Amino acid sequence: MISGKYSKLFGLVIGLFIVISLVWASIILGLTKITPQMVIDSFYHFDGSKEHIIIQDTRLPRALIAATVGACLAIAGTIMQGLTNNPLASPSLFGVNAGASFFVVLGISFLGVTSLTSFTWLAFTGAALSTVIVYVLGSMGRDGLTPIKITLAGAAIAALFSSLTQGMLTLNERALDQVLFWLAGSVQGRELEILIAVLPYILIGWVAALTIGGQINVLSMGEDMAKGLGQKTILVKIFGGLIVVLLAGGAVAVAGPIGFLGIIIPHVARWLVGIDYRWVIPYSGILGAILLLLADIGARYIIMPMEVPVGVMTALIGVPFFIYIARRGINE
Numbered sequence: 001m002i003s004g005k006y007s008k009l010f011g012l013v014i015g016l017f018i019v020i021s022l023v024w025a026s027i028i029l030g031l032t033k034i035t036p037q038m039v040i041d042s043f044y045h046f047d048g049s050k051e052h053i054i055i056q057d058t059r060l061p062r063a064l065i066a067a068t069v070g071a072c073l074a075i076a077g078t079i080m081q082g083l084t085n086n087p088l089a090s091p092s093l094f095g096v097n098a099g100a101s102f103f104v105v106l107g108i109s110f111l112g113v114t115s116l117t118s119f120t121w122l123a124f125t126g127a128a129l130s131t132v133i134v135y136v137l138g139s140m141g142r143d144g145l146t147p148i149k150i151t152l153a154g155a156a157i158a159a160l161f162s163s164l165t166q167g168m169l170t171l172n173e174r175a176l177d178q179v180l181f182w183l184a185g186s187v188q189g190r191e192l193e194i195l196i197a198v199l200p201y202i203l204i205g206w207v208a209a210l211t212i213g214g215q216i217n218v219l220s221m222g223e224d225m226a227k228g229l230g231q232k233t234i235l236v237k238i239f240g241g242l243i244v245v246l247l248a249g250g251a252v253a254v255a256g257p258i259g260f261l262g263i264i265i266p267h268v269a270r271w272l273v274g275i276d277y278r279w280v281i282p283y284s285g286i287l288g289a290i291l292l293l294l295a296d297i298g299a300r301y302i303i304m305p306m307e308v309p310v311g312v313m314t315a316l317i318g319v320p321f322f323i324y325i326a327r328r329g330i331n332e
Contacts, residue, residue, distance in 0.1 A: 002273050008283075011272070015286035019067055022293040026063035027055060030300050034059065061192035065254055066296045066310070067289040068195060069187065070261060072202055072251035074288025075209050075281055076244045077262020078269065082216035082277055083240045084150060088322070090262035091248035093154040094241075097257030098161035099130025100249070105165050105179055109172045119179075120194050120253045124201075127249030130157055135241050139234075185258035185311020187296055198250040205246030206285070212240055213278035220275065258311045260318020261288055267321075291317075 002011050028034045032054050042052040073091060080089040091097065103126025107113035113122065134157050138150030169179075215236045219226045226233050251258070269283040295313040302308050 008273055008279050012282060012286060015283070015290065019286060019289045019293070022290060022297070023063040023067055026066065026293055026297055027059040029297055030059065031305050057191075058189075061190060061195070062187050062296070063293065064192065065190050065195050066187045066292045068199075068202065069251040069255045069258065070288040070290070070292025071285040072205070072247040072288070073258060073261040074265035074269075074284040074291075075206070076248035076251070078266040078277070078281055078284040079209060079212065079216065079240050079243055080262065081266050082220060082280075083237050085220065086151060087267070088263060089151075090260070091244065091252070092158060092257075092259060092262075093151060094134045094244060094248070095130035095154050095157035095161055096127045096244070096248045096252055097259070098158040098165070099126040099128075100124070100252040101179075101183055101257060102126055102161040102165045103129075105168050105172075108179055109168050120197055123253035123256075124198060124249050126161075127252050128245045130161060131241060131245045131249070133157055135238070183256060184309035185256040185314070186309040187255050187292075188307060188309070190254060194254050198253055201246045202250045205243050205250070208239070208243045209247070209281050209285075212236070212243065213276070213281050216240070216277040217275075220277070256311065258292070258314055260314045260322065261291060264318050264321050265291060 002008050024036075024039075027039055028036065032051065034051055034055060038051050039055055041047075042055040046052050046056070076096075077090045080091065080093060081087060083089075084093070086093070100123035103122040104113075104119050107118065107122040113119065134150060134153045137153035137157070141149065215231065218229055218231050219233060219236055223233055226236075248262070265284050265288045266280065268287055269280045273279040273283050292310065292314070295317065296310045299308040299310050299313045
């Protein structure tokens with residue numbers, strides 16, 4: 001475990017350096033051979049060659065999207081685990097993935113939507129709406145918003161949206177062909193404009209996440225203790241939920257439903273820096289970006305010249321970890 005304020009700050013700097021290095025590696029590595037000099041020339045002496053076009057239109061957007069989406073999903077999962085006191089909480093708990101997928105398929109089936117940009121806004125809307133519904137359902141009753149109620153509400157809404165999505169896909173093969181790769185979760189083939197469209201919301205979510213760490217620390221001591229210390233817990237949970245909407249909704253809108261990052265990374269961050277969420281949250285963002293960049297680079301080589309969707313890679317990494325956390329929770 002990293003201890004000491006300056007040691008933790010140094011760890012963040014090292015992590016940021018690793019992210020930048022992996023972004024550079026993501027631009028260079030792949031089926032088409034790219035050299036570092038080609039990357040530099042594509043910015044200062046662009047000549048329209050195949051390599052320069054691949055760098056500017058494919059590799060660079062892909063690397064930036066992977067880093068951003070990884071950070072968003074990891075921070076969203078961290079905040080959810082802190083708010084619900086549930087070690088298995090992740091954006092899928094709020095039905096974010098299911099709501100986003102439902103709205104995308106709905107748009108294709110009934111509105112004739114075909115562009116990735118339109119997919120982005122439909123997915124963002126669906127993710128936000130599903131989160132609001134879960135919060136409202138989880139807040140009903142005399143005892144208000146509780147971890148078990150919000151977990152059950154999230155599972156119910158996720159199951160509902162998933163069933164509706166599968167039903168529409170069964171009836172509409174055209175929609176299935178168009179949305180299948182998006183549903184698998186991928187950063188391949190995404191344009192930088194898609195990220196730019198939701199980037200203002202993501203930036204707001206990042207800044208807000210860095211301000212809520214102290215409040216989550218108080219809430220982690222228990223609902224009654226937090227109230228006794230004067231914290232308005234319902235406001236903290238609502239604010240945290242809005243952050244999850246911005247980060248997880250934006251990430252899913254850009255890259256599709258990529259699972260398990262929100263479960264894995266918070267545990268790794270807490271293992272590194274302890275339970276202080278003022279440090280856990282920024283470390284989660286850095287580690288999430290690192291993991292998704294590594295997964296995306298690895299996805300290019302498994303069945304080359306074809307590629308595995310990065311959502312499949314994170315699932316292969318995340319399922320064993322999920323089982324381990326679940327078993328440890330049961331044993332405890």
